[in-house]
Amino acid sequence: MVATSHDVMPDIELYQPADEATALDLASRLGNEGWLLGGGQDTYGWLKDRNKNPSAMIELTQIDAWKGITETVDGIEIGAVTTLTDIARDPLIQSRFGLLAEAAGIVASPQIRNVGTLGGNLIQDTRCWYYRRGLDCYRAGGNICYADSPEGLNREHALFGASRCVAVTPSDTAPALVALDATMVISSTSGQREIPAQDFFVGPDRDILNMTVLNEGEILTAVRIPNTWANAEFYFEKVADRNVWDFALVNVAAAFRTSGENIEDARIVCGAVECVPRRLQDVEAAIRGRSRSDSTANAVADMATAGARPLNYNNFKVPLMQNLVKRAIRG
Amino acid sequence: MNPKLTRRRFIKGVIASGAAATTTAAWYSATGQERPSGFVERLVRINVNGQVRNVDVEPQETLASTLRYKLGLTGTKLGCNRGECGACTVLVNDVPTYACSVLTHSFKNDRIETVEGLESANGDLHPVQQAFVEELAPQCGYCTPGQIMSAVGLLRENANPTRDEARHALAGNICRCGSYDSYLDGVMRAVELIG
Amino acid sequence: MVGLGIGQGYHNAGRSGMDGIVMMGPDGRLKVHNGVGNLGTYSYAAVSRAAAEVLKMPWDRVDIITGRTDLHLPITSPQDGSNSIFTNTRTFYGAAQDMLTKMKEIAANDLGGAPEDYDISNERVHQIADDSAGMTFGEVAARGLELGGKYTGEAELPEELAEWTQIAADRLAGTGFMGIFHDPRHEGNPPGFTVTCCEIELDKETGKIEIHDMISIGEAGTIMHPKGMDNQLVGGAVWGIGLSALERHLYDPQNGIPASTGYWQSKVPTYLDCPLKIDTGWVDLPDPENPVGARGIGEPSQGSVSAALTAAITDALDGHIFGASPITTDMILNHIAGTSEESVPLAQNNYRG
Numbered sequence: 001m002v003a004t005s006h007d008v009m010p011d012i013e014l015y016q017p018a019d020e021a022t023a024l025d026l027a028s029r030l031g032n033e034g035w036l037l038g039g040g041q042d043t044y045g046w047l048k049d050r051n052k053n054p055s056a057m058i059e060l061t062q063i064d065a066w067k068g069i070t071e072t073v074d075g076i077e078i079g080a081v082t083t084l085t086d087i088a089r090d091p092l093i094q095s096r097f098g099l100l101a102e103a104a105g106i107v108a109s110p111q112i113r114n115v116g117t118l119g120g121n122l123i124q125d126t127r128c129w130y131y132r133r134g135l136d137c138y139r140a141g142g143n144i145c146y147a148d149s150p151e152g153l154n155r156e157h158a159l160f161g162a163s164r165c166v167a168v169t170p171s172d173t174a175p176a177l178v179a180l181d182a183t184m185v186i187s188s189t190s191g192q193r194e195i196p197a198q199d200f201f202v203g204p205d206r207d208i209l210n211m212t213v214l215n216e217g218e219i220l221t222a223v224r225i226p227n228t229w230a231n232a233e234f235y236f237e238k239v240a241d242r243n244v245w246d247f248a249l250v251n252v253a254a255a256f257r258t259s260g261e262n263i264e265d266a267r268i269v270c271g272a273v274e275c276v277p278r279r280l281q282d283v284e285a286a287i288r289g290r291s292r293s294d295s296t297a298n299a300v301a302d303m304a305t306a307g308a309r310p311l312n313y314n315n316f317k318v319p320l321m322q323n324l325v326k327r328a329i330r331g
Numbered sequence: 332m333n334p335k336l337t338r339r340r341f342i343k344g345v346i347a348s349g350a351a352a353t354t355t356a357a358w359y360s361a362t363g364q365e366r367p368s369g370f371v372e373r374l375v376r377i378n379v380n381g382q383v384r385n386v387d388v389e390p391q392e393t394l395a396s397t398l399r400y401k402l403g404l405t406g407t408k409l410g411c412n413r414g415e416c417g418a419c420t421v422l423v424n425d426v427p428t429y430a431c432s433v434l435t436h437s438f439k440n441d442r443i444e445t446v447e448g449l450e451s452a453n454g455d456l457h458p459v460q461q462a463f464v465e466e467l468a469p470q471c472g473y474c475t476p477g478q479i480m481s482a483v484g485l486l487r488e489n490a491n492p493t494r495d496e497a498r499h500a501l502a503g504n505i506c507r508c509g510s511y512d513s514y515l516d517g518v519m520r521a522v523e524l525i526g
Numbered sequence: 527m528v529g530l531g532i533g534q535g536y537h538n539a540g541r542s543g544m545d546g547i548v549m550m551g552p553d554g555r556l557k558v559h560n561g562v563g564n565l566g567t568y569s570y571a572a573v574s575r576a577a578a579e580v581l582k583m584p585w586d587r588v589d590i591i592t593g594r595t596d597l598h599l600p601i602t603s604p605q606d607g608s609n610s611i612f613t614n615t616r617t618f619y620g621a622a623q624d625m626l627t628k629m630k631e632i633a634a635n636d637l638g639g640a641p642e643d644y645d646i647s648n649e650r651v652h653q654i655a656d657d658s659a660g661m662t663f664g665e666v667a668a669r670g671l672e673l674g675g676k677y678t679g680e681a682e683l684p685e686e687l688a689e690w691t692q693i694a695a696d697r698l699a700g701t702g703f704m705g706i707f708h709d710p711r712h713e714g715n716p717p718g719f720t721v722t723c724c725e726i727e728l729d730k731e732t733g734k735i736e737i738h739d740m741i742s743i744g745e746a747g748t749i750m751h752p753k754g755m756d757n758q759l760v761g762g763a764v765w766g767i768g769l770s771a772l773e774r775h776l777y778d779p780q781n782g783i784p785a786s787t788g789y790w791q792s793k794v795p796t797y798l799d800c801p802l803k804i805d806t807g808w809v810d811l812p813d814p815e816n817p818v819g820a821r822g823i824g825e826p827s828q829g830s831v832s833a834a835l836t837a838a839i840t841d842a843l844d845g846h847i848f849g850a851s852p853i854t855t856d857m858i859l860n861h862i863a864g865t866s867e868e869s870v871p872l873a874q875n876n877y878r879g
Contacts, residue, residue, distance in 0.1 A: 007412055014371045014390035014436055044393070044432050045413050056370070057391070059437060085426075109503030109796075110481070111429045112414060129785060130778075151779045155856055239732045241772060241855060243798035244502045245415060245790055249855060316733070316856035319863035323731035415789040467753040470566035470761060495802060502797045505789065508566060509764025511797050512804050513757055 010047055013056035020065050020187070020221075026058050028189040028217040034058045036219060038081050038120035041112050046125075051134035061117065066221050069093060075226040077185075080119030080219075084173070085110070087118055097225055099234035099253055103176035106236075109244050119220045122174050122184075122200075123212055126167035126275070127247050128157065138164045138208050148311060156249065159308040159317050160274040163205035166311060168272045172238055174201065175253035175269040175277040180229050185222040186214065194224075201276035211275065229255045229267065233292075235328040239320060248272040250320045254328035261291045268328060273308075273321055280304055280325065287329060297326035371436050378441065379404065380448025388435045395419045395430035398445055406446035406476045410505070417504030420477035421445050427484040427503070446476035449483065459483050462521035463514070470508035477504045482518045486525065494519060527728045529735075529842025532721065533833025535762075535826035539718030539746065540612025540816070543711040545600035545684075545691035546621030548577050549591075549702040552671070554649055554664030556583050556622075557702070559694065560592045561602035562614050567758065567824075569605055572750045573614035576818050577705075580622035581663075582646055598694035600687075600706075608718045608822035611750055612813070616709045619817035625705025628677055629666045636661070636669065670703035679704035686710070716815060718823045719745040720759065722766070722830040728842035730862050733855035735771060735839060741805035742827050748812045748819030755823060759806040762827025768795045769828065770835040770851050793852075 015034075017023035027034055035054035037043055038061060046052040060066060060081050067079040069090050076092060087093055088105030107113055107121060125131075128139070128147055136142030147154040148166045157166040174197070182197040200212055214220060233256040240246035251271040257264040266287055268280045283300045290296040304325040305318045375388050379402060386401050395412075398404040398421070407430050410418035414432035421430045422444040449457035456464065459482045469475040478501060485492055485500035492500065497518040498511075506514065547559040558577050562570040570592050578588045591597050600621075603613040630641035633651045637659055645654050652660025661669070670677035679699040687695065687708050695706060724740040742759045749755050772793040776785035786792040812819025832851070839853050840846060848857055860866055 007409075008396070009391035009393060011389075012391045014434065016371055016436065040434065041414055041432060047391070048412065057434075059434070061437065109414075109417070110500060111417065111420060111427050111503040112432075114426050114428055115433055127790075129787075129791060133783070133785075133787070135781065146778075146780055149780065153776060153778060153785055237732075239734060239855065241793050242796055244796035246793070247790070313856070315865045316859040316863070319859050319865065320732065320855075327731060411789060413788060467757065470757055472566055498797050498802060505794055505796060506764075507794065508757075509761035509795075509800075510757060511764060511800055512760040515803075 007048065009044065010050060010053070012047065012054065014059065015056060016059045016062050018062050020063055023058060023060060023063055024187060024189045024217075024219065027219050030056055030058065031216045036060060036123075038117035038123075039083065039112075039115040040120075041108070041116045042120060042124040045132075049132075049134060051132070060119075060219065072224065075224060075228075075230070078118055078223045078225070080185075080221050080223065081117045084113035084116050084118065084121060087173075088113065096227075096230045097180055099179060099236050099255060100173065100176045100225070102234070102236040103172045103238075103251075103253060106238050107172050112245075118173060118223060121171050122177070122223075123214070123220060124170060126211060127170045128165075128167035129153070131167060138204070139167060141209065150312070152312060154311040155313040156247070156272070157311055157314055158274050159305065159310055159314065159321070160278055161203045161205070161276065162309065163203065163208070165204035165208050165275070167204075167275055169201060169211065169275060169277055170247045171271060171277070172248060172251055175251055175271040176236060177223060177225070178269045178277045178279055179253040179255050179267040180225050181267065183224045183226070184220055185224060186218050187221045188215075188218045192221075197223075198277075198279060203275040229257075232257050233331065235331060237324055237327060239324065250317055250324055252321075252324040252328050253277075254325075256292065256331070258292065262289050263287050263292060263296075266329075268304075268325060270304075270321055270324065273317060282306070283325060292329055292331045294330060297329040300329070301326050375436065375439050377435065377439060377443060379443045380445060386435075390434075390436065392435050393431055394421065394428075394433050394435045394438065394443070397435040398430060398443075404445050404447050408473055408476055410473065410477075415505075416474070417477045417481065418474050420480040420504060422480055422484050425484060425487050427481045429503075444480070444483075446479055449479070457483065458524040459486065459517070459521040462524055463517040466513055466517040466520055468510055468513040468517035470506075470510050470513075474504060474506045474508075478506065478514050482514070482521065485518070486521060490525065491522060492518070527730055527842040529726045529728055529838035529840070530724070531726070531834040531836065531838030531841055532723050533830040533835070533837060535720040535722070535829030535831070535833070537608045537718050537822075537825035537829070538715045539608040539822035539824075539826075540716035541603050541607075541609050542613065542616065542709050544602050544613055544617045544709050545687055546577070546602075546614070546617030546619075546705075546707045546709070547598075547600045547691070547694060547698065548618065548621045548625055548705040549698060550625065550663060550667040550670075550705075551702045552664050552668040554587070554662060554667060556581060556588045556663075558588060558590050558618060559597070559599050559698070560590050560614075560618070561595075561599040562592070562610050563605040564592075565605050567605075567610075567754055568751070569610040569614070572611060572754065573618055575750070576615040577618040577622035579818070580619055580626060583649060583663075587649065598697045600691040600694055606824075608824035608826065611820045611822045612716050612747075612816050613709075615750075615816060615818045615820055617707055620707030620709055621705045623705070624707050625703070628670065628703070628705065629663070632666050632669050632673070632677070633661055667703035671700075674700065677703055679706060684708040712815070714815075716813060716821050718821055718826045720762070720823070720826040720830040722763070722827070722834040724831070724834045724838050726835070726838040726842060728839060728858070733858035733862070735835075735842075735858075737767070737801040737835070739805075740801045740831070740834075741807065742830060743807045743809070744823050744827065745809045745811065746823035747816060747821040749808050749810050750818070750820050752808075755808055756806050758823050759827045760804045762825070762829075763804045763831040764795050764800055765828040766831025766833075767800055767835060768793070768852070769832040770839075770853060771795075772799060772852050772854070774852055774854070
């Protein structure tokens, strides 16, 4: 059913827990009926359109324990409800993990970054317009994909990892965190678990209804970034139609450790080409021991998109992704 | 039995079930679960333009709704109502924020400023407003309150921005008349007016 | 890659066949009954100035009566199609001329001599030979009210007034000293022109374009309001940028629904999609067919910017012409990579030649 756009919010309850225990308890008790609310920038559109209909919102931004940036023994920890503006402007992140500062600083628009949280940016739902429009696609629980069809408008969709659904990850910070080898801290009433950023995101082959491993009642409470890639050579670039608001057509986040002329180790991750941030391990392996140069970049360009299966209208993402990977390697 | 009483009871029953169908209560009664406590109180005090106002705010109410329809502060415009245009920009603790895409209940302890609060007590326009008038920056004027609030937020943080810094600070505000140039001229003039 | 582009924009910029009414009471204030709308360009004020200038009246002694038809407004052209300035300066100039003629008649009648012996200055009508022999505008208006007839709109109205203007004139008749004018239909088409030059940097690896330099020059007769003119030129430029590079209107053939809902899909240009500064200028050459020399300039700028930007993209791509707009990142990348989409070209475009 195609939703009509509504101007007003639906009648829905709001909880504002002030401490972790209450929030976890609410998340557990409300389950799928409780919508976890960070900055809300990927919430109110869904609710105003009546395309998602939870019974209550649980606002997490009042919980100080889940907010802020702290230095730890082996890196930094960022509370999940820290705003993107705070992350982009944080001196510690800027100096040590400039890749994340850059990614956070290019999300959407200034006002959205002012309230939008890191957790929200990571967990936000895909921007496939059919799905957003409230159509009954696989991801919405139906049995069709409108985007992967002869007449599908799929310019923004996936090159890799399609499985019935061809939607892509819209996040700019997710590829940066995968590149930085971050760990996601997930809490629930039954305790805490930690998941590598790379495994936090899931594709449609594993779960077509959710884009992360978060289960009902679980809350992403913090992101830990180890010093492994601190002060490395970074490269981040996002290509979108408009320079404000728009989601990436393709983005790239990369970190390099060099010794003399040569790359010792690298992490290269692309967003908006698959349902999850796509780490290019083959490319990373192939460039070890080589210089950050045109010739290295050109040598691995095809490898970057090996296995890509373009849809009707997203062929351009193949050269775009190759070019961004080349630029990252060239520096 | 008194037929009137029966009828009244019947009406009450209809109203109750009608209301329940659209509130959380229905879900709890349907699932037989106990409703968690801790949901928000509707009567709140919020600080708008330096005044503490008592307002009855629904849990799901956006700040723009409260400002416009409860407090009559219609200077805050609703363009897209989706955080995509910036017409509703207000300052929350000096930070530019889309009032259409935040909940009023989130700002019970914060300082909210709208375009109505910029004028000084003696009626002088804020330097940004004055500069926008002098530069004839607005065309249709609909996005103007939002542009002004973003510019005021910028100048409080950076009293001497470059044109490019101003452009980035105002980037979350769309102008469909295309007056971006004139607004930037206005911001640069405001810098001079503030001195 | 750097690309240079030049584009020209044209739109007809003036009409005729509209009416003007000005009124004055014994207080001597000029009331311009004005049906021109305000899209934010303040055209209603700009065209009213033509009447003030004919009567040499200070602007603060002029009231613009506007906004509601029950205020008895003559028919004016809608504020559209770059025409307000040309069309309605003619009508208000004419109405004020009619009032001026009537002033001189009244003065000649009361103070002797012929109307040609009179002139106006400082809100007085007086003899050219002896400016102490005269009447204030307020006195003339009061005298006009006593005389009635054509002086108050109760007789000798212009022929061919629009029905709407006649209703307004009937209701105003007898309430004040009236100047009224019908602008006859004329042949031809007054043009508004713009020329835009721009320089872009096209990134062949990302398909993105950045506009480094852009200047639009307008030719719209005498410039009535330089700041308003500047706004028209830069506003049109933002539209032109959207038209050529970004904005799209998609329909979903599967479900028959609009797919470009929301700005994130219809791509309205933002601050950062436009140049840091758009330069503007104008020729300022008076138009002989307009009493104040002015013509309109709403639409042309969009056209010239759109053309210049399209040409600059073509230039950056060694002359390749897409024959479509907008020219988006995907089209540029496909062209450079030599790939093409497997399906029919995405029916997203506003124009496909």
